[in-house]
Amino acid sequence: MKAIVKSLLTMVCLTAFSIHTYAQQATSVTNKLSMGKVEPYQMQVTYNKTSHLIFPAAIRYVDLGSEYLIAGKAEDAENVLRIKAAVKDFEEETNFSVITGDGRFYNFNVFYSPDPSTLNYDLLTMQKASNRENGNDVLFEELGNNSPSLAGLILETIYKKNKRIVKHIGSKSYGIQFLLKGIYVHNGKFYFHTELKNQSNVPFTIDFVNFKIVDKKVAKRTVMQEKSITPLRIYKPLDEIAGTATDQNVFLLDQFTITDDKVLMIEIFEKNGGRQQVLEVEHSDLVHAKPITDMHLKIN
Structure with missing residues (x-):
């Protein structure tokens, strides 16, 4: 009789232990699911x-x-x-x-x-x-494995730091100066940092900015063969540069390279005007792009 009672007590204890363990596991699963829940x-x-x-x-x-x-x-x-x-x-x-x-x-x-x-x-x-x-x-398809928030953080950081690390690429005519201040690279993407300075009294309204790869030998003449590259993101909308004012922007593009016989042309066009500016970027400039990790960003 004592043996039967002892066996029953053992079964009750084991059952209680199993229920307690199951409850703990269920609570753990529920908590994990709650952690990933997007609250409406x-x-x-x-x-x-x-x-x-x-x-x-x-x-x-x-x-x-x-x-x-x-x-x-x-x-x-x-x-x-x-x-x-x-x-x-x-x-x-x-x-x-x-x-x-x-x-x-x-x-x-x-x-x-x-x-x-x-x-x-x-x-x-x-x-x-x-x-x-x-x-x-x-995650958006065009950004690959780059999260939009990280891409936005990089664009904003480059804009706010406003450093000029490229000092040999620029153009100036009609009182307008257009500079490429930096090329950065991170996770398969390029970040082009530009600056437009209006030294005239007439506002410069930006119509559009064009990126294209052309042959060096025809870069300064009528271009017969060219490949356009569309920016994936722009830090701020293209806007008007007031008279005697300066503004900057950052463009996000897919990573690419070019051969020594080609150049990347960056063109900025004035709306209802003819003061467009052109920058030429060579293969050596692209391969010496500055890694974003050198900017000490907190990126995952």
Whole structure:
């Protein structure tokens, strides 16, 4: 009898231990899943009024969770999303997601309200108020393994440090000076740091900047064979350089090399004007690009 009781007690203890162990494992799994969870923002919409969301960067992708919602980017404002209810008084909760050009992913749970408490949302302010970490990076195909936030950090750092490490590439005519201040390289990408100085009293409005590879022998004449390279990112929009003013910019391009018989031409064109400038970059300049790691950035 004693042996039977002892066996039963042992089975009860083992069962309790197993349940406790399973509970611990389940809690551990739940905690790990929670760590990777993207917490949604909460918002209200209505049928007769439009809500606006202002994002820190241009909107690249929007996905609506149901037909209860209609949305679209505001005209001439790439970072503003308009959204409203397509159906009156819907009862079910719905959602939508947004990806911005800086690689951030945003998720929203949406409820219907006949009188929303607010119609305008500033996502940068909401992020700071909720003390959210910017860990939800989205990788874009054109950037490869480079996260958009890291690429943005590098562009910003080069711009703010504003050092001139290349001192032999520039052009000057019509009171306009165009300089290549630096070439940087990181993880398969080039960063070209430029500066435009307007020494005249007439503003210089930038129409576009062109990167292309051409043969050396025809670089200063009509170009018959050329290969255009489109920048993947630009630190700031191309704008107007006021009279007697100076401004700079940073361009992100895919990494490439050229042979000794070719040059990279960087052309900047004036809108409704003829004061365009041209820079010529050779093979030796590209292969001596400065590694970003030398800038002591905190990169992963």
